[in-house]
Every structure is written in structure tokens, then in C-alpha cells.
Amino acid sequence: MSTHSTKPRSATASSGPSSAVMPTYARHNIAFDRGEGAWLVATTGERYLDFASGVAVNALGHAHPKLIGALTEQAQKLWHSSNLYRIAGQERLAERLCEATFADKVFFTNSGAEACEGAIKLARRYHFASGNPERWRIVTFKGAFHGRTLATIAAAGNEKYLEGFGEPAPGFDIVAFGDLEAAAQAIGPKTAAIMVEPVQGEGGVRVGSSQFLQGLRALCDEHGLLLVFDEVQCGMGRTGKLFAHEWAGITPDVMAVAKGIGGGFPVGCFMATDAAAKGMIAGTHGSTYGGNPLAMAVGNAVLDAVLEPGFLARVAAAGLRLKQELARIKDEHADVVEEVRASGLLAGIKVRPPMGEVVGACLGEKLLTVGAGENVVRLLPPLNVTDAEISEAAQRLSAALKRVAKPAAKPS
Ligand SMILES: *Cc1c(COP(=O)(O)O)cnc(C)c1O
Numbered sequence: 001m002s003t004h005s006t007k008p009r010s011a012t013a014s015s016g017p018s019s020a021v022m023p024t025y026a027r028h029n030i031a032f033d034r035g036e037g038a039w040l041v042a043t044t045g046e047r048y049l050d051f052a053s054g055v056a057v058n059a060l061g062h063a064h065p066k067l068i069g070a071l072t073e074q075a076q077k078l079w080h081s082s083n084l085y086r087i088a089g090q091e092r093l094a095e096r097l098c099e100a101t102f103a104d105k106v107f108f109t110n111s112g113a114e115a116c117e118g119a120i121k122l123a124r125r126y127h128f129a130s131g132n133p134e135r136w137r138i139v140t141f142k143g144a145f146h147g148r149t150l151a152t153i154a155a156a157g158n159e160k161y162l163e164g165f166g167e168p169a170p171g172f173d174i175v176a177f178g179d180l181e182a183a184a185q186a187i188g189p190k191t192a193a194i195m196v197e198p199v200q201g202e203g204g205v206r207v208g209s210s211q212f213l214q215g216l217r218a219l220c221d222e223h224g225l226l227l228v229f230d231e232v233q234c235g236m237g238r239t240g241k242l243f244a245h246e247w248a249g250i251t252p253d254v255m256a257v258a259k260g261i262g263g264g265f266p267v268g269c270f271m272a273t274d275a276a277a278k279g280m281i282a283g284t285h286g287s288t289y290g291g292n293p294l295a296m297a298v299g300n301a302v303l304d305a306v307l308e309p310g311f312l313a314r315v316a317a318a319g320l321r322l323k324q325e326l327a328r329i330k331d332e333h334a335d336v337v338e339e340v341r342a343s344g345l346l347a348g349i350k351v352r353p354p355m356g357e358v359v360g361a362c363l364g365e366k367l368l369t370v371g372a373g374e375n376v377v378r379l380l381p382p383l384n385v386t387d388a389e390i391s392e393a394a395q396r397l398s399a400a401l402k403r404v405a406k407p408a409a410k411p412s
């Protein structure tokens with residue numbers, strides 16, 4: 001249609017110079033060149049304190065020597081061979097994940113959405129294999145986020161993400177998060193499973209109570225349903241336990257994991273008990289890249305660190321410290337901060353001004369945070385964040401809130 005050399009580039013609506021990248025993200029006009037621990041250095045040379053962690057992904061911060069070592073060592077040997085053959089790293093990581101959790105079997109993916117899709121497929125397949133193919137509907141919750149594929153946007157039911165993409169994929173019955181009664185009412189003869197995030201991340205750091213999660217477990221047991229936890233964001237140590245559901249003292253039948261499990265390398269998985277996974281026989285599911293040798297080398301190295309004695313206790317202690325800082329900040333800035341929400345290092349503040357303003361003001365203080373639902377600003381530091389870095393983040397957040405508290409004084 002047009003020549004390659006003379007095509008004009010239209011500037012994106014949000015920010016930044018024109019780019020050939022599809023403008024689906026409302027990006028901040030910053031690019032990072034390198035990182036070290038909880039710090040990122042922008043291409044301008046400015047240093048930022050990273051309490052976004054690539055949205056709960058960089059569990060061990062940036063440029064962790066053990067992860068670099070694992071990745072480069074594997075890179076010398078083999079990058080990819082395909083799931084047509086056995087992959088030693090997969091078998092090792094799967095065995096270790098099963099050893100550390102309720103699960104007996106693991107399927108590796110490249111992302112959280114694929115992990116959730118796989119969990120949905122597994123749940124439906126379980127009932128098919130049990131002679132009940134009509135049981136394929138899944139009870140899910142408002143405010144959930146399970147990814148951006150056609151099935152996962154339907155599962156979460158967020159209108160903003162569904163708009164313009166045709167009829168939502170069928171099979172999801174969405175009820176209020178935390179409402180056991182509503183969940184019970186939604187169960188019918190076609191229900192296969194209940195799928196929930198123990199802590200809703202994108203939804204605004206909404207922590208599911210132990211009673212709620214225990215109640216869902218009981219409902220599943222009563223009705224022969226599979227309980228599916230989406231721990232893509234709250235798992236892999238973020239709440240101070242290896243998986244967030246451990247706080248409630250119950251286990252699911254199926255779990256989706258991603259984000260932190262790869263520490264920045266794209267890895268995810270869904271795991272299940274042998275009983276729940278009984279329908280997942282040869283040919284039922286697949287992924288070209290899922291669990292490739294590079295991903296598995298990094299995944300095993302992340303797990304080494306997270307399972308080290310004392311690591312999770314340290315996350316819990318750091319989470320408590322962060323929560324105390326946030327509580328103090330809420331008292332100081334009661335005009336801006338409405339509520340503190342936290343489970344370990346999955347923390348946030350619900351603010352009164354539009355959260356974008358607060359995230360922007362934090363950026364001005366060289367502190368990276370992430371917006372979430374219900375006007376919450378999330379703080380997701382690396383799990384190995386230091387006390388000094390938490391204090392520094394608190395100071396920067398406080399300075400940022402001072403700016404938004406007095407909009408008239410805001411420099412243009
Ligand atoms: C981020 C997220 C996903 C989707 O993960 P992607 O890797 O972006 O596909 C799914 N579930 C939860 C809870 C998440 O936080």
C-alpha cells in the first residue's frame with residue numbers, strides 16, 4: 001500500500017515519541033538500560049527504585065548473579081529441543097514444585113494467561129474423563145484477572161477487556177469476590193470448578209480471607225468440583241509463604257503459576273493432583289516453547305533461592321515492615337490515602353485522587369509503582385528487597401503524596 005521509506009509514523013495517544021510498536025499499552029515515556037537488585041537505571045542515566053518488579057515478576061530483583069549464571073550456562077549447551085523429547089530441566093523443576101506443594105503433575109507454559117487457560121482446560125477435561133462431559137462451566141469472581149486470551153478475559157468478565165472482541169467465551173459464572181453465598185448459588189449441574197486468586201492483584205490487592213478460601217474448598221468437596229487457584233501474581237513467595245493459599249491451611253486441586261517463577265524469564269505452569277489431572281493424557285494439550293531448557297534453567301535457579309532456609313520468613317518480615325511504613329504514611333497523608341492493603345510484599349494503598357496521578361508523582365520521585373483496580377497503587381518490590389530500600393521507598397512515596405496532596409503546588 002505504501003512504500004517503506006516514506007510512511008509517516010503517527011504519534012501514540014498516550015505518551016512518548018512515535019513508534020512502530022502497536023499502541024496497546026499506555027506506557028510511561030521511560031526506557032531502562034540495566035538493573036541491579038531493586039534498582040533500575042534509565043537510558044538517561046537516572047536511577048529508579050523498582051517497587052514494580054515488572055509487575056511481580058523480578059522476584060529476585062535485577063541481574064541476580066545466580067540467575068545470570070544459570071541462564072548463561074544453559075545458553076552454552078542447548079536453547080531449545082521441543083517437547084517431542086524429554087527435557088531434564090522440566091522433570092527436575094516439576095519434581096521440586098510437586099515436592100513443595102499439593103501437586104503431583106506440572107505442565108509448563110510461557111505466561112500466566114496460558115497457565116490459566118491450561119488450568120481451565122484441565123478442569124473441563126477432568127469431568128469429561130469422569131464421564132460427565134456436560135460439566136464444563138466454571139465459577140469465577142468479579143475483579144479477577146486471569147490474562148488476556150479470549151477464555152481468560154471471559155473468565156474475569158472485565159468489560160473493559162472484553163469490549164470489541166465479540167461474544168465472550170462461554171462457560172463462566174461470575175460472582176462477587178468474597179461472597180461464599182453467591183458462589184454456592186452459582187453452582188449447578190454443569191459446574192466443573194471454582195477458579196479464584198487467593199489475593200486479587202490487578203483487582204486492587206484484595207486479600208481473600210481464610211474463611212472465604214476454606215468455604216470454597218468445602219463447596220468444591222461437597223459438589224465434586226475442582227478448586228483452581230490462580231497464583232500467578234500472589235504465588236512464588238510473594239506473600240511470605242511459597243503459595244498464598246498456605247495461609248488458609250487448605251490446598252487446591254489445580255493451580256496456575258507464572259510471573260515470579262521465572263524471575264524475569266517468561267515461564268509459567270499449571271499444576272494439579274494426579275486425580276485432577278487424570279484427563280490430561282497424550283495429545284490433549286501442548287506448547288512449542290513451554291518449559292524449554294533456558295526457561296527451566298532459570299526456573300530451577302529461582303526456586304533454589306526461594307526455598308533457601310529463611311528466605312520466606314524474610315519476605316514475611318519485609319512485608320510487615322512495608323505494611324507498617326504504609327500505615328504510617330496513611331496517617332500522615334489521610335487526605336490522599338484511604339486504606340492500606342497488603343499480604344507480604346504484595347502491597348498497595350487505595351488513594352483518593354486518580355491513582356494515575358499518584359503513580360506519576362512516584363515516578364517523579366524515581367520510585368516505580370503499579371496501578372491496580374479500585375484506585376489502588378501497588379508496591380511490589382523484589383522479594384530480596386532490603387530494609388533500607390523499604391525505608392527509601394517509604395520516603396519517596398511520602399514525598400510523592402505531598403505533591404498530589406497539594407495540586408496547586410505541582411510544578412508543570
Ligand atoms: C499477570 C496475571 C495473569 C496473566 O499473566 P500473563 O503472563 O500476563 O499472561 C494471570 N493471572 C494473574 C493473577 C495475574 O496477575
